[in-house]
Amino acid sequence: MAATMKDLSRETGLGLATISKYFNGGTVREKNRVLIEAAVKKLHYVPNEVARSLKTSHTRVIGVIIPELSNAFITSIISSMEDILRKQDYAVIVCDCRSDPKREKEAVDFLLHRRVDGLINMATDTTGAHLKAPLASGIPVLLVDRLIDSLQGKVSAVVIDNVHAAGQAVQKLTSLGHRQIGLILGSPNLYTTNQRLTGYLNALQDAGIAPDNEYIRYGDYTMDGGYQAAQELLKLKNRPTALFVTNFEMTLGTMLALQHNNIRVPEDLSVIGFDKLELFGEIFPDLTLIRQPQLSIGREAANLMLDMLSSKETGVSRIVTLTTELTEGKSVKALKV
Amino acid sequence: MAATMKDLSRETGLGLATISKYFNGGTVREKNRVLIEAAVKKLHYVPNEVARSLKTSHTRVIGVIIPELSNAFITSIISSMEDILRKQDYAVIVCDCRSDPKREKEAVDFLLHRRVDGLINMATDTTGAHLKAPLASGIPVLLVDRLIDSLQGKVSAVVIDNVHAAGQAVQKLTSLGHRQIGLILGSPNLYTTNQRLTGYLNALQDAGIAPDNEYIRYGDYTMDGGYQAAQELLKLKNRPTALFVTNFEMTLGTMLALQHNNIRVPEDLSVIGFDKLELFGEIFPDLTLIRQPQLSIGREAANLMLDMLSSKETGVSRIVTLTTELTEGKSVKALKV
DNA sequence: TTGAAAGCGCTAACAC
DNA sequence: GTGTTAGCGCTTTCAA
Numbered sequence: 068m069a070a071t072m073k074d075l076s077r078e079t080g081l082g083l084a085t086i087s088k089y090f091n092g093g094t095v096r097e098k099n100r101v102l103i104e105a106a107v108k109k110l111h112y113v114p115n116e117v118a119r120s121l122k123t124s125h126t127r128v129i130g131v132i133i134p135e136l137s138n139a140f141i142t143s144i145i146s147s148m149e150d151i152l153r154k155q156d157y158a159v160i161v162c163d164c165r166s167d168p169k170r171e172k173e174a175v176d177f178l179l180h181r182r183v184d185g186l187i188n189m190a191t192d193t194t195g196a197h198l199k200a201p202l203a204s205g206i207p208v209l210l211v212d213r214l215i216d217s218l219q220g221k222v223s224a225v226v227i228d229n230v231h232a233a234g235q236a237v238q239k240l241t242s243l244g245h246r247q248i249g250l251i252l253g254s255p256n257l258y259t260t261n262q263r264l265t266g267y268l269n270a271l272q273d274a275g276i277a278p279d280n281e282y283i284r285y286g287d288y289t290m291d292g293g294y295q296a297a298q299e300l301l302k303l304k305n306r307p308t309a310l311f312v313t314n315f316e317m318t319l320g321t322m323l324a325l326q327h328n329n330i331r332v333p334e335d336l337s338v339i340g341f342d343k344l345e346l347f348g349e350i351f352p353d354l355t356l357i358r359q360p361q362l363s364i365g366r367e368a369a370n371l372m373l374d375m376l377s378s379k380e381t382g383v384s385r386i387v388t389l390t391t392e393l394t395e396g397k398s399v400k401a402l403k404v
Numbered sequence: 405m406a407a408t409m410k411d412l413s414r415e416t417g418l419g420l421a422t423i424s425k426y427f428n429g430g431t432v433r434e435k436n437r438v439l440i441e442a443a444v445k446k447l448h449y450v451p452n453e454v455a456r457s458l459k460t461s462h463t464r465v466i467g468v469i470i471p472e473l474s475n476a477f478i479t480s481i482i483s484s485m486e487d488i489l490r491k492q493d494y495a496v497i498v499c500d501c502r503s504d505p506k507r508e509k510e511a512v513d514f515l516l517h518r519r520v521d522g523l524i525n526m527a528t529d530t531t532g533a534h535l536k537a538p539l540a541s542g543i544p545v546l547l548v549d550r551l552i553d554s555l556q557g558k559v560s561a562v563v564i565d566n567v568h569a570a571g572q573a574v575q576k577l578t579s580l581g582h583r584q585i586g587l588i589l590g591s592p593n594l595y596t597t598n599q600r601l602t603g604y605l606n607a608l609q610d611a612g613i614a615p616d617n618e619y620i621r622y623g624d625y626t627m628d629g630g631y632q633a634a635q636e637l638l639k640l641k642n643r644p645t646a647l648f649v650t651n652f653e654m655t656l657g658t659m660l661a662l663q664h665n666n667i668r669v670p671e672d673l674s675v676i677g678f679d680k681l682e683l684f685g686e687i688f689p690d691l692t693l694i695r696q697p698q699l700s701i702g703r704e705a706a707n708l709m710l711d712m713l714s715s716k717e718t719g720v721s722r723i724v725t726l727t728t729e730l731t732e733g734k735s736v737k738a739l740k741v
Numbered sequence: 742t743t744g745a746a747a748g749c750g751c752t753a754a755c756a757c
Numbered sequence: 758g759t760g761t762t763a764g765c766g767c768t769t770t771c772a773a
Contacts (some may be wrong), residue, residue, distance in 0.1 A: 069541065069572045071750055082760035087752060096758060116518045117457045118750035127496075136483040139474065146473040146500055153499065153511075158518060160465075160495045163483055174490075181495060202405065361770050388406060408766055419744035424768060433742065455766035591753050 070110035078106040090114060120182070128158045130178030130370060132188045134166040140342060141189065142360060144211065147365030148187070155373060157184070168192035169203065169252040179270060185372050190215055193256055199221070205382070207375035211368050212256040214386075223375060223385045225368045229259055232357050233266025233311065236339045239355070239393060240309045241274035244402035245337060248276075249300040249307035254276065255290035260285070263313045282307055285319040291318055293317025297324035308337065315342035322351055333400035353397035360389050387404050407447035416441040426449060457519070466709060467493045467515030469525045471503040477652065477698060478526065480556045481548065484702030485524070489572025492710060493645055494521070495670060505529035512538060518565045522709050530593055535559070542719070544712035548705050549728040550595040551723075562705045562710060566596055570648065570693050573676040575577055576692070576730060578611035581739035582674060585613075586637040586644035588654050590625035597622070600650045619644055623654040630654025634661035645674065645739055652679035670737035680731065690734035697726050 072086050079086070079102045089095045089103050106112065120126040129152055133141050138372075149159045158181065162174035171191045178186060179200060183206040188198065195215035201220060210224035240248050250267050253260040264283070271278050275311050279304055286292030293312060297320065298306055312318045318340030325332060330337050340354045367387050409423050416423070416439045426440050443449070457463040466489055470478050486496045497520065497550060499511035508556045509526045515523060515720060516537060522544040525535065532552035538545050547561035569607050577585050587604050590597040601620070619641055623629030637644055649655040655677030662669060669675050677693045704724045711724065 073750075076760095084753080084761080085759055088758085089466065091752080092758070099758085114517055115458075115750055117454060117463060118765090119451075119752075120454045121458050122752045124765070132767085136479050136486070137476065141478070142479050144471050149473070149498065149500055158497045158513075161486065161498050162490065163486055165487075170726070177493075177495070180451055248732065256757085290747080419771075420767085421745080423742055425743085428768080429753090431742070438742090456768075458770045459766080461749070461769075554764055587743085 069115070070112040071115070072112075074110050075079050075106045075112055078110060079103055079141060093336075121368065124182075125184050127156055127184050128160055128181065128183045129185045129187060130160050130174070130181075131173045132162045132164055132171060132178070132190075133184070134164060134171075135189050136163040140359070143361040144365040144368070148369040149361045149371035152372070157373075164191055166191050168197065172197040172268060174364075179204070185209065185376055187211055187368060187372060189213060192202070193258070195366040200305065208382075209372050209375065210370060211364065215258070215357075220384050221382065223383070223387075225364055225371060225373060225387045225389070226258075227359050227364070227389045227391055229262030230266035230269065232359075233313065234246070234270045234383040235264040235391065236311045236357050237395045239268035239339065239399065240311065240337060241270060241276065243309075243399065245307075245309040246354065246402075247279070247282065247305060247307040247309070249282045249284070249297075250291055250312060250338040251284050251286045251296045251300075251312040251321060253286065253314060253317075255285055257288075260313075267311065279305075281305070281391050286312075286320065287314060288314050290316040290320040290323075291322025294324045295320075298328075301328055301330065309399070310336060310338045312338070312340050315340070318342070318354070318356075322354075332398045337399040337402075339393075339399060351398075352383060355396040355399045356394045358392045358394055360392070363389055406452070407449040409449075410420075410450055411447050412443045414610075415447060416440055426561025430529050430725040450715045461519075462521050463519050464493055465497055465518065465520045466524060467497050467499065467511070467518075467520040469499045469501055469508060469511045469515070469523070469527075471501060471508075471526060471528045473498065473500040475694070478648070479707070480698040481526075481702040485706040487708070488703060488706035494710075497598070501528055503528050505534065509534040516541070522546065522713055524548055524705060524709060526550060531597070543681070544709060544718075546705060546712065548701065548707050550617040552595070553570070557721050558719065560708060560720075562701055562708060562724045562726070563697050564701070564726045564728055566599030567606065569696075570600040570650065571607045572605050572728065572730045573648045573694050574607035575610065576736065577648065577674065578607060578613065578709060579672060580646075580674070580736065581645075581695045582646040582700040583611075583613050583739075584619065584642060584644040586614070586621070586625045586634075586647040587631055587635045588621050588647065588658060588725075589638075590623065590651060590654075592622055594625075596651075604648065616642075618642075623649075623657065625653060627657040627660075634658040634659075635665075637717045638662075638665055645673075646676070647652045647673060650674045650678050652677070655679070655691070655693075659691075666736045669735045673734040676730075676736060692733035692736045694733055696731045697728070700726055 072083055075086050076083050083101055086103060135141060152159055164170035164174050168191050175197050186201050187209045189211045190213050195218045198208055207223050210222055212226060214224055214226055238247060252264055268278055284296035284299060286296040312321045330336050340356045343356045343358055371387060409420055412423050413420050418436055427535050436639060488498055501507035501511050505528050509552055512534050524546045526548045527550050532555045535545055545559050549563060551561055551563055605615055621633035621636060623633040641646055649658045667673050677691045680693045682697055708724060
């Protein structure tokens with residue numbers, strides 16, 4: 068059906084090598100160039116990337132494995148990654164593993180069969196077992212958002228400085244006199260959860276405040292989880308005077324819980340949230356927030372992957388750490404003494 | 405580096421054909437099966453899909469072209485599509501064309517070079533020019549959410565019944581006595597915009613109400629657009645007593661505009677919105693809404709594509725039309741006389 | 742049931 | 758600058 072280079076060869080009377088060189092940016096005599104272009108048009112020739120991939124043994128495809136496609140934080144990262152990658156003629160195959168390690172492993176195998184040139188992973192499996200095979204095969208593997216302890220030094224990554232992020236928020240609160248600060252974290256054991264907890268504890272220590280486990284809750288990074296966690300914190304005998312919530316969904320849940328309990332922000336309670344995403348921002352416009360540079364995360368990830376692809380040095384680990392920003396709103400207030 | 409079937413052949417002493425048959429579900433003598441499996445394990449053999457694709461001339465890759473990846477309606481469709489497709493061992497390459505027809509055309513070419521087996525498109529270019537090539541080449545093309553006039557009968561699609569959807573909403577309002585009904589539409593000329601307008605006009609006619617152009621606004625399917633449109637409607641001398649807003653972002657914008665104008669819903673104004681998406685639903689929990697079955701759209705699209713892929717009859721056009729649902733909330737109230 | 746061999750469409754020596 | 762040729766890893770007749 069589709070025309071091949073052989074057809075072009077026959078049509079133009081030129082050899083295959085000439086045609087191939089034409090397509091690969093080699094120098095071709097002017098009149099032959101014209102000849103080839105005419106034949107391409109006439110025969111509707113479309114280069115076959117599959118054949119090229121087989122020959123060159125690279126596919127110009129990057130596999131991207133994520134925990135969830137229906138998540139604005141993740142899609143904004145993917146969106147900026149895909150943009151850059153496709154401009155460099157790389158295709159992106161997205162695999163949503165629904166936060167299931169088993170599916171994640173299947174996705175890795177799936178992509179390996181397809182001989183992707185590189186793998187970008189926002190990892191679900193915290194052990195990193197699923198990445199053994201691609202790492203062994205020597206293809207570039209890039210972690211995004213979440214580091215994996217056991218892979219330290221073996222893999223590159225783009226993350227934010229979570230310890231600093233949480234520190235920023237908590238320090239802001241302690242500087243305003245708050246000493247009872249509730250913390251709503253994601254799922255236990257996740258990299259970001261641990262790091263943000265560390266940042267919280269560090270900041271408390273810096274302020275000479277002893278941490279209270281009652282104030283530390285896990286909200287699963289979901290809106291419902293955030294809602295629940297906030298409810299529990301509000302019921303405490305020694306209710307916190309301030310809250311730091313560590314992702315957007317939970318921030319939303321927290322705000323709803325406060326609304327349902329008729330708690331005014333910041334009059335009754337100070338709140339620092341996370342990740343202002345376009346639409347939501349308008350709903351609670353005055354929230355003080357820690358913001359991750361999502362577009363930059365995607366951009367850095369794409370560029371780092373491109374680097375890894377073009378450099379021959381395999382197995383080098385490079386970690387890009389981006390910093391968050393504290394956006395001042397009106398949801399935080401000094402504690403009256 | 406990686407082991408090939410030839411390596412397996414050497415290792416086992418069997419011919420290539422036998423090995424190939426083993427992998428493709430053919431019958432192989434028991435002892436050879438064992439032999440092969442041992443060799444696979446020993447050599448870490450991983451089948452090369454690229455070579456297979458070249459030989460079989462199908463890639464088991466579906467290209468998906470969308471206007472925007474950072475949109476919850478779209479990602480929930482993609483998510484359910486990808487799930488089904490990958491279970492059937494099809495990979496999905498996603499191309500975000502940023503609602504730019506030029507980029508959309510580039511994406512089509514990009515995917516054609518890669519010899520995708522099928523194309524799923526939520527079209528930006530309303531002329532359908534970008535789909536000429538894939539259609540001519542005979543690969544399955546499936547439209548999602550938006551039909552294209554010029555391609556009628558030539559292409560399959562999965563859409564919702566937009567006329568009915570708008571009709572449901574408007575009829576609900578007229579049945580409660582409303583006669584001045586504001587309509588906030590998406591961008592002019594988009595398929596869904598036109599259809600929803602038609603549904604609105606039909607329902608007015610059924611109720612014996614003459615349409616008033618003042619009441620029909622275009623909000624670009626964005627939150628800001630919805631906000632603006634609502635503002636304009638509120639300023640009218642003959643302000644509408646009810647509003648129908650035709651996508652989620654604009655519904656959000658509308659609600660914000662109402663809030664800023666201290667307009668109570670439904671006391672001062674009745675509102676019917678569109679597409680309750682998880683998180684947002686909690687924020688305006690009592691909104692009466694027209695809901696699209698996003699997961700079903702994705703599922704139907706995936707299955708229809710799978711059908712097209714496996715049937716030899718090319719060029720047959722099948723249109724799957726899904727219906728919307730009206731979810732009763734508390735944002736609508738009978739007009740007091 | 743198994744093996745030998747051709748060939749999918751391309752790239753890259755190599756020789757001219 | 759151009760042509761010839763081998764071969765990437767697989768599937769698939771065709772014979773055995």
